[in-house]
Structure formats: structure tokens, C-alpha cells
Amino acid sequence: MPRRKDGAETRDAILESAASQFARKGFRNTTNADIAEACGGVNSALISYYFGDKATLYQEAWEFAYRRAVEKYPPTGGVAPEAPAAERLFGVIEADILRRSDNESALNGIMYGEIASPTGLLEQLYEDSLASLRGVLRPIVDELLGDAVAVEEKRLAVLSIFSMCIVPVEQIQTLEKNPQYAYDPEIRARHVWHFALAGLREIVERSNRKKQDDEMKENL
Amino acid sequence: MPRRKDGAETRDAILESAASQFARKGFRNTTNADIAEACGGVNSALISYYFGDKATLYQEAWEFAYRRAVEKYPPTGGVAPEAPAAERLFGVIEADILRRSDNESALNGIMYGEIASPTGLLEQLYEDSLASLRGVLRPIVDELLGDAVAVEEKRLAVLSIFSMCIVPVEQIQTLEKNPQYAYDPEIRARHVWHFALAGLREIVERSNRKKQDDEMKENL
DNA sequence: ATTATCTATAGATCTATAGATAATGC
DNA sequence: ATTATCTATAGATCTATAGATAATGC
DSSP, rough: OOOOHHHHHHHHHHHHHHHHHHHHOOOOTOOHHHHHHEEEEEEEEEEHHHSSHHHHHHHHHHHHHHHHHHHSSSSTTTOOSSHHHHHHHHHHHHHHHHHHGGGGGOOOHHHHHHHHHHOSOOHHHHOOOOOHHHHHHHHHHHHHHHSSSSSSHHHHHHHHHHHHHHHOHHHHHHHHSSOOOOOOOHHHHHHHHHHHHHHHHHHHHHHHHHHHHHHHHHHO | OOOOHHHHHHHHEEEHHHHHHHHHHHTTOOOHHHHHHHSOOOTTTHHHHSSSSHHHHHHHHHHHHHHHHHHSSSSTOOOTTOOOOOHHHHHHHHHHHHHOOGGGGGGHHHHHHHHOOSSSTTTTIIIIIHEEEEEEEEHHHHHHOOSSOOEEEEEEHHHHHHHHHHHHHHHHHHHHSSSOOOOOHHHHHHHHHHHHHHHHHHHHHHHHHHHHHHHHHHHO
């Protein structure tokens, strides 16, 4: 005799298990049976019952994971918009790294699944997860670099900071047989921030030197 | 009437198509039929004929891609081992970025497939592709940072430089509907090098300042 | 009556193989 | 005789659905 719960409860549980399974194994490598089993052994036919099909479940699982992750770690890291650019940079970096390091969020897992083999099902993913970080980094980096720095150089700086944030540390560690040490996300965030500020400062100095050189040559 | 080629020729062509397909779509998302089709329409039964099964083909495709990529871009970037550490750092960064940016190499595609959903079939991949880069970065970073810097800080520095190298720029761009601009790998390599050197310098300075502070306090 | 859950399965897809066919080298 | 290629298909796996069963709320 089947036990009976509230349907919404089962539905949410499926959503959660789905996000976690999709994050670990990707869309096509995850079967409905996997999800049902990870969900305390619910019947896999319930997936069709609640979501219609696997693709829809995937889409809803992404929205679920994304909404929850952003709620927990807002993009600015709680730093006020009128704070100095360097501090806002820290807020963005820390929020992003903490969010991606939170295994429960499933965010990075799903994102790397799409990077590795795009399903074409998650229209929003790129905007939510990658464009968004670059979007908040860009004006801060622009401000820190000032007007003397070339656009191309600014883009590269954004890309480098972005790279340090999105590196899939946890996923890489699952490839290691015996991971040697774990990185504390908070410490890593602080490190990335210092590294980034130093890199940006160097770019400004280099641009200034170049400018002076050019002016000198012109005056000769 | 079937045309007849040398078997080794067909075998190599399959290997090449396989590497490229696996890179684009991952192991399980790629069917033998996909590979056969990408390979100018050879018969898909030839995969079993030449490789036994799909898993073996996958393993051989990785070895093929890896061997070719390292041959084309040797890990030191051609910089002599007795060159100054900063120059060796440039060699390593440039070689790695060029290798990963070379779409023909299929290297990064397969690697990100494994990061996203490990098959357990490529024992060598982590050693070849990730441990290797960190292995060559580590002694160079150690040398540049010197003895005053804490081990944890050194690890983080290696991780940050590593991150800027392995970021899957091309794969991310396929998620964008209209990629805005392409990054020239050579220019990117030079940028990452500058960024990294500045970050490392800052770490040394910060460590020195901290040391002085500590000594001052001790003398009071 | 409605909602939640389960059973059973049709149909799609994919891999690997058995066995046929033909080109090549001896 | 050997090697390369092709045809056809058995067996595995997976998704989605039809239809049964039982708990709940009216």
C-alpha cells in the first residue's frame, strides 16, 4: 500500500535530487531511475507525472538551483554600491567563489556539464552563471583601471579574474585519487582578490609607463 | 563494391574523428554512429573491428590527442631550464594556453568532459592534463616567492595561475549566442603572465611587510 | 472525485557481434 | 588466405505512457 505525502513535497524532493544528480553526471548521463533512487526511492514514473519529461525537469532543476544559490550568496557579496571599487571587487569575488564552492548549490556542476556538452535546453544558464559574473566585474575593473588602459587589456583583466573564480576546484579534486588538501573558499577568495588587485595595479602602471614613453618620443 | 584502403589509415581517421567528437560532446553523448559519420561516413562496425569497443576507442583517442598536443606544444614552451624563473613561467603559461586553445588538439574538450562527468575510463587524464601543469608551475612559483611565503599561500598562487590557463574560453563562447570577441591565445598568454608576476610580487611584499611587523612587535 | 503512487510495457536508441562480401597479396 | 568493409540484428538500456490502485477530502 503506497504511503501518501503532499504532492508538492515529493515534487520539491525530486527537484532537489535532480539538481544534484544532473550536477554530478550531466543531463544525458543521469537517468530518471538515478534521480528517483537518489530521492529516497520514489517511483521514477513520478518524474513524468510532475514534470512531463526529463528535459523540463532539467530546466526546472537549474532554475531551482540558481534561485537558491543567488538567494544565499547575493552577487555583490553584501558590499554597498557606494563602497570603494576595491572593496566591491572583494564582495563580488567572495560571493561568486562561495556560491560555486557550495556543493549543495549544484550550480557549478550543472554549469560545467553544459560547458562540456551543451544540451541546448538551458537558455538561461549562460546569462545566469557566466555573463552575470562578467557583468558585475566589468564596471569595477573599468573603474580600477581608469581611462588610460586599452579596452582589450580591460577585457583580458576581467577574463583573468573571472577564471580564478570559476575554476572547478571541487570537480578537479574528484579526478585526483587522493586529493592532497582542500582549499577553504573564504581564504581562496581573499587570495584571488589580492592577486587580482596586484594584477590590475600592474596594468595601470604599465599603461602609464607606456604613455610617458610615447610622449617622450613625441617631444624629441 | 566497397573501396579498400589501408586499414591503418582508416584506423587513424577514426581515432581523429573520435577525439574531436568526444571533445565536443563527451563520452556517453557521442555514439559510434556519430564518429563514423564525422569520419567521412565509414561503417560504424569498423569501430569494433579496430578498437574492440567504444571505451577502448575513447582511451586511445585521449592518448592520441595528448601525444599530439604535447608534441606540438612542449610543456616548457621551449624556454631553457637555466633561464630566469620569470621567463620559464612565461614559457609554461604560453605553451599551456596555446595547447588548450588549439581546437584541433581536442585536449581541453575531453578534459572538461571528464571534469563534468567522469567516466572512470581515463586513468591518465588527470596526470597528463592537470597535475602536469601544476607540477611544472610549482617549482617556478616556489622560486619566485622565496622562503618567506607560507606553503598555503604558494599553493593558492599556483592554483590561481593554473586557473587562468585552463579556463575553457572556447567552450564558454559556444554557450554565448553571439560571441562578442575572440581572445588571441598569444596575447592572452602574455597578459596572464604579467598578471601572475604582479600577483606573485605582491605576495612577496605582503609577506615581507608582515615579517617586519612581527619583528617590530617582538622588539617592543 | 481528486490526487498520489505504482506496475507493466511499447518504442526509441545504442552497442557489439555474427556472418556475408569483396579487394589484395601470396 | 588475409584483410577491409558491409548488412542485419540480438540484447541492453532508457523514456514516456496507459492503466491500475489506494489514500484523502468533499
